Amino acid sequence: MPRERHETGRDASDPIVEVRNVSVTYDLENRDAMVLDDVSIDLRRGEILGVVGESGSGKSMLANAMMDAVEEPGITTGEVRYYPESDAAPINVLDLTDEELRELRWEEISMVFQGALSSFNPTMKIRGHFEETLKAHDYDVEEGMERARELLSDLYLDPDRVLDSYSHELSGGMSQRALIALSLILEPEVLLMDEPTAALDLLMQRSILSLLDDIKQKYDLSILFITHDLPLVAGLADRLAILYAFELAEVGSTEQVVSNSQHPYTRALLKAVPNLDAPLSTMQPIEGTAPNPAHAPSGCHYAPRCPLATEECHQEQPPWFDVADDQRTACFHHDEAEEAVALEPGVVDA
Numbered sequence: 058m059p060r061e062r063h064e065t066g067r068d069a070s071d072p073i074v075e076v077r078n079v080s081v082t083y084d085l086e087n088r089d090a091m092v093l094d095d096v097s098i099d100l101r102r103g104e105i106l107g108v109v110g111e112s113g114s115g116k117s118m119l120a121n122a123m124m125d126a127v128e129e130p131g132i133t134t135g136e137v138r139y140y141p142e143s144d145a146a147p148i149n150v151l152d153l154t155d156e157e158l159r160e161l162r163w164e165e166i167s168m169v170f171q172g173a174l175s176s177f178n179p180t181m182k183i184r185g186h187f188e189e190t191l192k193a194h195d196y197d198v199e200e201g202m203e204r205a206r207e208l209l210s211d212l213y214l215d216p217d218r219v220l221d222s223y224s225h226e227l228s229g230g231m232s233q234r235a236l237i238a239l240s241l242i243l244e245p246e247v248l249l250m251d252e253p254t255a256a257l258d259l260l261m262q263r264s265i266l267s268l269l270d271d272i273k274q275k276y277d278l279s280i281l282f283i284t285h286d287l288p289l290v291a292g293l294a295d296r297l298a299i300l301y302a303f304e305l306a307e308v309g310s311t312e313q314v315v316s317n318s319q320h321p322y323t324r325a326l327l328k329a330v331p332n333l334d335a336p337l338s339t340m341q342p343i344e345g346t347a348p349n350p351a352h353a354p355s356g357c358h359y360a361p362r363c364p365l366a367t368e369e370c371h372q373e374q375p376p377w378f379d380v381a382d383d384q385r386t387a388c389f390h391h392d393e394a395e396e397a398v399a400l401e402p403g404v405v406d407a
């Protein structure tokens with residue numbers, strides 16, 4: 058059954074952040090270009106939601122919009138509602154004053170970017186970053202530094218050694234873990250992670266991901282994990298949201314999306330990823346290129362590359378279709394996708 062292009066009402070599964078019809082617009086090549094186009098999604102309390110998309114698809118825009126941190130002169134529209142507790146009134150993030158936003162960030166919603174080296178000030182020891190953040194938010198420094206030590210230990214780091222180092226004295230994996238500890242110092246409820254392990258080798262990526270699961274449990278976090286690496290996040294996330302060219306294409310439980318995707322783009326993406334179990338000959342790159350935001354197609358953004366596209370797809374944006382319990386797909390031809398883009402069994406392990 059077709060649905061509106063946005064989720065409506067409160068979810069039975071208790072959202073902690075609701076993103077509703079959020080768009081981000083920049084003036085590019087003298088025209089309004091949407092680098093995020095009418096995205097609606099919930100981050101549910103206690104879940105890890107993986108947001109997967111190619112480079113330039115708008116992943117960072119989504120995370121930035123959720124904290125009203127889109128870089129000027131970008132314009133964010135729509136609604137982002139944050140529910141500090143299940144039955145509390147929502148906070149409308151896009152309506153907050155600068156001072157209110159300063160409090161929301163770090164204390165309620167915290168963000169970790171890739172490349173810890175550029176996030177840390179090279180002339181300040183790691184300890185200084187923790188102390189500075191605690192002071193800036195009027196937290197008790199002594200108590201906060203106790204928590205810092207615990208967080209660093211939770212991330213399998215030696216607290217004394219790390220706190221007394223400059224970031225360049227630590228390995229990439231160590232400084233990225235120190236950055237995760239720093240992001241949690243003010244006990245936020247939500248962690249937005251934007252390609253947090255992209256610069257690290259595979260082994261370190263995997264070990265950080267398994268730590269993340271433990272940290273999530275211990276500190277009751279809800280995590281949005283952004284990546285271009287579908288197999289990486291499939292092993293971690295409860296649900297996946299697939300972003301293609303500034304729009305959401307499909308959202309569902311990880312297992313459903315990986316093993317029963319109903320969107321031709323998700324299926325093509327699954328076919329395009331290298332996988333240790335599947336022979337290289339079964340991999341297939343996606344033909345064509347993603348649109349530039351200044352020249353996005355008027356209908357479904359994937360239509361120009363899609364084997365199933367019909368006139369309707371080129372003219373109209375597809376609505377959401379509920380294709381399974383807790384899985385929705387924005388494709389007119391979702392019921393033909395499985396046959397048109399066939400997958401080897403077990404392409405990615407959920």
Ligand SMILES: Nc1ncnc2c1ncn2[C@@H]1O[C@H](COP(=O)(O)OP(=O)(O)OP(=O)(O)O)[C@@H](O)[C@H]1O
Binds near residue numbers: 115
């Ligand atoms: N400051 C800016 N001004 C104008 N356009 C921008 C700006 N920053 C990003 N964009 C454009 O917005 C689109 C989405 O960018 P975004 O950074 O969200 O992509 P992404 O999916 O996070 O990519 P990556 O994985 O490469 O970081 C891209 O087409 C990008 O070129």
